[in-house]
Amino acid sequence: MPDGAVKTEKKPVKKPVKKKDKYRQRQTEVIDAAAAVFAKKGYHGASTGDIAALLGIAQSSLYYYFKSKDEALEKVCLHGIKGYVERLQAIVAGDGSAEDKIRGAIHNHIEPVIFIPDYFRTFVGELRYLPENRRQKLNNMIAEYNALFEQILVDGIAEKTFTGSLDSHSTMLMLIAQCNTVPFWFGQFEQYSPAQLADMLADNFLQGALWRPN
C-alpha cells in the first residue's frame, strides 16, 4: 500500500531520466540513419536531406540530435570502434598462445564489421574526412589498436609461433586492411557466418594456401 504512494511520488523524480533516455534512444536512431547514408553514399556524397528522408523527418530536425554533419560523422565513427580497443586489450592480456590470440583478434575485428557494417564502413572509408580536431581522439585509438595487434605478432615471432621472416609492422597493417575490407564484399557471402569468415581469414593467414602433403 505505501508502495503505491511511493511509486506515484517517484514519478517526478523518474521523469527526467526517462526523458533523457528517450532522447538518447532517438539520437541513436538518428545516428544509425546517418551511418547508413554515409556508408552508402560517402560522407561528402551524402546530404543531411538524405538522412532526414531515411528517418522521415525534416532536415532541420536532425540538428536537434547533432550540431553539425561533422559531429554526426564523429559519432558514427566513435560508435564504429567502441569496445574495439578494450576487447583487444583483453585478448592480448590473456594467456593463450600467439596463434590463439591472433585468431581472437581477427574474430574481434570481424564480428562488429559485420554486425554494424554501416558504422564500420563509415569508420573505415570516411574517417579521413573528419576535421583534424575531431579526428585526434580516433587516431589515437587506432594507433593503440594497431600497437596491440602488432604486439601479438611480435610476441608470436619471439616464441616461434610465427615464422621469423614476418615483418610484424607491415603484416599487421595488411592483416587489418584485409579485415577492414570485409564489409565491402560480405554482402555476397551470406552463406558464411561472421565466425566462419573470421576462421577462413585466420586459417589463410596462418596456414597459407599451399597444399601440404601429410
Place this chain on the structure above:
Amino acid sequence: MPDGAVKTEKKPVKKPVKKKDKYRQRQTEVIDAAAAVFAKKGYHGASTGDIAALLGIAQSSLYYYFKSKDEALEKVCLHGIKGYVERLQAIVAGDGSAEDKIRGAIHNHIEPVIFIPDYFRTFVGELRYLPENRRQKLNNMIAEYNALFEQILVDGIAEKTFTGSLDSHSTMLMLIAQCNTVPFWFGQFEQYSPAQLADMLADNFLQGALWRPN
C-alpha cells in the same frame, strides 16, 4: 606550283595532328591532376576548382579537356586499370605453375597500384560514385579480371598446388582486396620496393605465418 600547293595543303593536314598530340598531352596532365585531387579528397570532396588550382589554370578551362566531372572520374578510372586485364590474361594463358601464376598476378596487381597510386586509389575508392551508365564498362572489366584471378585458384586447387580447403571465390576477393589496400598504407614503407612488397604479400598468402620447423 606543286610546292606551293603542297605546302599550303600540308599545313592543314599536319597541324591538326600536332595539335591533337599536344592536346592529348595536356589532357593527360589534366587527368593526372584530377586523379591526384580525387585520390586526396575523394570524388565528392574534390571540386573542379581544386583541380584547376593544381594545374594553375582557370576552372572553366578544364572543360576543354573533359565534358564533366563525371567524365573526368571515368577517365581516371579507365586509366587506373588500363592493361590490367590484358596482362592477367597473358599470365593465365602462360604455362607456369599455379604458384607462379598467382605470384605473377599479385605482381601485376601491385605494381601499378604503386606506380600510379592516385589513379589506383581513385579507381578503388571512388568508382562507386561514377553514374551507372559510365560504370558499366568498368564493372565488366572488373568481373573479367576477377574471373581470371579466380581461375588461377581453381586450377591451382585442381592441380593440388593449393589446398583443397580453399574457397576460390572468397579467397579471390580477399586477395584482391588485400592488394587494393596497398596504396593506402604504402607511403610508410619506402624501404620496400613494389616487387618486394608483392613478394611479401605472395609469400604470406602462400606459406602462411606459422613457423615451420624443418
Place this chain on the structure above:
Amino acid sequence: MPDGAVKTEKKPVKKPVKKKDKYRQRQTEVIDAAAAVFAKKGYHGASTGDIAALLGIAQSSLYYYFKSKDEALEKVCLHGIKGYVERLQAIVAGDGSAEDKIRGAIHNHIEPVIFIPDYFRTFVGELRYLPENRRQKLNNMIAEYNALFEQILVDGIAEKTFTGSLDSHSTMLMLIAQCNTVPFWFGQFEQYSPAQLADMLADNFLQGALWRPN
C-alpha cells in the same frame, strides 16, 4: 475575526492577483534580458536562444511572456521611453526660463539613457526594425517629444534667451541625437555621474567652447 473563512475565501480571489503579479515580475525579467541582448547584438543579430540562455530557461518558454520577437522589441522600446514625454511636458509647462527648461530637458533625456542603457540603446538603435504597425505608436510619441523639445527652443529664441541665428528644428534634432549617443560611449566615463554628464552637455550647448575673457 473570521480569519479562517476570510483566508479560505481570499485565496481564490487573491491568488490570481498574486499570480499576475508574479507573472508581471517574471515578464519584466524576460524583457530585461531581451533588452540586454538586443542592445548587445542588435535586433537581427540577437536570437531568442540568446535571450533564453541569459535567463537560463528554454527558448520555447519565452513565448509564455511575449508572443513574438517583434513584440519583445516593442515592449523594450516602449519601456525605453516610458515617462519621457510626460516628464518633458511637465518641464515645458513649468515656469522656469528657457535656459532652465533646456537644462531640465537634457537631464530628463540623459538620465534614463544611463539608468536603463539596454532599453535605451535598443530604442535608439533597433526601433527601425520594428514592423510598421507596431512602430506607429512609438513614432507618435517621438514626434510629440520632438515637438515639445523644439518648443523650448522656439520660446527661448522668442524671449531672446537663445541667439536668433538658431535653426530650432535642426538644432533640436542635433541636440537629441547628441543625447542619444551617450549610452554608446558612457561606459568609458564612469568618473562622471549622469547629472554631471548632462550638465557638461548642457553647458557645451549653451555656452559654446570658445574662451571668453571676462
Place this chain on the structure above:
Amino acid sequence: MPDGAVKTEKKPVKKPVKKKDKYRQRQTEVIDAAAAVFAKKGYHGASTGDIAALLGIAQSSLYYYFKSKDEALEKVCLHGIKGYVERLQAIVAGDGSAEDKIRGAIHNHIEPVIFIPDYFRTFVGELRYLPENRRQKLNNMIAEYNALFEQILVDGIAEKTFTGSLDSHSTMLMLIAQCNTVPFWFGQFEQYSPAQLADMLADNFLQGALWRPN
C-alpha cells in the same frame, strides 16, 4: 606602318589592364549596392539576396566580387572612412588657429557623411558586427582619428582658444558622435548644403546657443 604594327602588338599588353579595371569597376558597383542595403536594413537584417536584387543579378554572382558577407561589410567600412585620417592629419598639421582647425575637422567629417551616406551609415552603425579579426584595422584607424581630433581640442585649450573647462576627451567623443548622427537625419534637410550644415554644427559648438547682447 610600323605604328600599326606596334599598336597591334600593344593590345595583348593592354588587355589585362582593361579587364582588371572592368572588374574593379563592377566590384565597386557591387559594394555600392551592399552599402545601400546595409545602411537601409542593417547588416544582419540585410540578406545577400537583397543586394543581388538591387543589382539585378543572381545571389551567387555576388561571390565573384567578395568572398563573404563579412568581407563585403569590411569593404564598405573601409571605403566609408577612406581618406578620413589623412585629411585630418593635414588639418592638424596646418598652421591655422584651433578654431580654424576644429571647423576644418568638422567639415572634413561631415562632407563624406553626406556624399556617401550609405557607406558612412554602415560604418557608424554596423562596424560592430564585423568579426574581431577584420575589425582590428578599422579600430586602429578610429583610434588614430580620435587622437588627432582630441589633439586639436587640447591645443586649443592650451592656447586659450577654447575654454579651460572643456574636458577634451569627452568633448571629442560628443562632437564626433554628433557628426556621425548627421546622415541619419540629413534627409530631412535638403535645404542646407553639407557645408552649411557643417558650419551650423561648428557655430553651435563654438559659440553656444545663448544670446549674446553686443
Place this chain on the structure above:
DNA sequence: AATGAATGAGGATTCATTCAT
C-alpha cells in the same frame, strides 16, 4: 509555468557548368 520536440522558411555559401570572347 515551462519545456521538449519538431518544423518550415530563409540565409550564406559552394559548385559544376555555360558561353561569349
Place this chain on the structure above:
DNA sequence: CATGAATGAATCCTCATTCAT
C-alpha cells in the same frame, strides 16, 4: 586555347515559432 563572368541548384545550418504535455 583559355578565360572571365555569370548562374541555378544544391547544401549546411539557423531561427522563430508551435504544440502537446
